Amino acid sequence: MRTFKGILLILIILTDSVRCFSQENKQLSDSAWSANLKISYNSSLIYPGARVGFEFPLKSVGITKTRPSGRVLSFKRDLYFLTNMSWYHHPRFHDNFYLTGGLMFRKTSARGFFTGFSPELGYSQTFLGGTTYSVDHNGQVSILKSAGYHYAFLSVGEGVGFDFSRISTWPVMVYYQFNLFALYPYNNTLYFRPAMEAGCIIKLRGNPPGPAKGKGGRIE
Numbered sequence: 767m768r769t770f771k772g773i774l775l776i777l778i779i780l781t782d783s784v785r786c787f788s789q790e791n792k793q794l795s796d797s798a799w800s801a802n803l804k805i806s807y808n809s810s811l812i813y814p815g816a817r818v819g820f821e822f823p824l825k826s827v828g829i830t831k832t833r834p835s836g837r838v839l840s841f842k843r844d845l846y847f848l849t850n851m852s853w854y855h856h857p858r859f860h861d862n863f864y865l866t867g868g869l870m871f872r873k874t875s876a877r878g879f880f881t882g883f884s885p886e887l888g889y890s891q892t893f894l895g896g897t898t899y900s901v902d903h904n905g906q907v908s909i910l911k912s913a914g915y916h917y918a919f920l921s922v923g924e925g926v927g928f929d930f931s932r933i934s935t936w937p938v939m940v941y942y943q944f945n946l947f948a949l950y951p952y953n954n955t956l957y958f959r960p961a962m963e964a965g966c967i968i969k970l971r972g973n974p975p976g977p978a979k980g981k982g983g984r985i986e
Contacts, residue, residue: 802939806965808852810862815854817963821846821870846870848884854961857895864890864919864947878932882925882943890919890949917957921947927967937969 801822808817825845832838849867856862866888874880893914901907925943930936942964949957 800971806963810854817852819850840876860892878929886921888919890917917949939967
């Protein structure tokens with residue numbers, strides 16, 4: 767239990783990193799922009815699955831930096847609240863469905879390349895593969911329907927991708943992300959498992975606004 771509480775505390779500290787938006791030379795965008803739809807292939811090791819979710823914008827900041835050489839770097843930082851419904855299939859073992867919510871911190875260059883970091887919390891429900899039987903105190907055997915387990919779910923992930931809307935009119939992003947998630951309680955302890963996802967993000971209702979102006983220039 768102390769381990770689980772410690773991980774929750776770490777997650778709270780990570781989400782507080784939104785304060786990074788208050789540093790450097792920047793100005794907030796004052797335009798309204800839309801949510802994003804995420805669709806991806808979701809895999810736990812070699813086991814196939816799928817993920818669908820939404821990203822809801824919380825904050826967008828345009829930033830410019832001038833290097834000692836005089837070169838001006840322009841990029842933007844976006845903060846989203848995200849929610850995902852995910853599934854993967856482990857043959858002859860179980861199907862795992864998990865619903866999560868969290869934050870996405872994304873940094874995008876003027877040319878469209880981006881990196882992202884996302885901590886998430888949620889709920890996991892597994893359904894055992896094959897037929898599961900139960901024996902009562904009288905020795906009577908019965909079949910358990912929808913047998914499985916439920917867990918608290920924690921995930922952290924980092925990824926890279928490309929935003930086509932930065933160089934064209936396509937409101938589409940492609941990305942790859944590596945995740946590490948934990949299930950609790952799993953035999954009274956934490957169970958860690960790596961996973962990956964690869965997919966696309968569709969910007970609903972058209973493109974988001976251009977980044978804000980900064981004293982060093984404008985991100986185009």
